[in-house]
Amino acid sequence: MLKINKVHHIAIICSDYEVSKHFYTKILGFEILAEAYRSERDSYKLDLALNGNYSIELFSFPNPPSRVSRPEACGLRHLAFEVDDIQKTRHYLVENNLNPEPLRTDEFTNKRFTFIADPDNLPIEFYEA
Known part of the structure; x- marks a missing residue:
């Protein structure tokens, strides 16, 4: 292997x-x-x-040509970054006008997460540790 x-x-x-x-x-x-x-x-x-x-x-x-990235197109779906405090992270994202989605909870891990988009609309997830 x-x-x-x-x-x-x-x-x-x-x-x-x-x-x-x-x-x-x-x-x-x-x-x-x-x-x-x-x-x-x-x-x-x-x-x-x-x-x-x-x-x-x-x-x-x-x-560069555009690439379809939402909502469920084939290929890279999103980048995910681990954070210690999802509430503090979301607050920071709001303060920087990045329009984070409301917090959601992963039904399998019970961890909370949110998404933003980078300047080219690439989905970026922040996932609590």
Whole structure:
């Protein structure tokens, strides 16, 4: 059997690089590990970490095609981040005008969660620990 150690990173293509860079770094708190502009592709690549762990590659490309992401389209459904205090997290999201959904409870784990959308409407879930 194949041995996979962990998820290495998630790659996201954004439509507005500066808006998404601000969202992931200033709002969600990811730290920048490296940033590169690739002139041959007219593209940025931003490597982001969470708690010191390499997590997201944020790309920009000229005129990326739209992708259906809601509500139950085939493919990546959403990104989920674990949080310690879902009430505090939701309050922070409201304060930053991110329009979180009302809190829901997972019927199998009894843990609470909420969703927001990133600047390109990618669903992001916050799930209590």
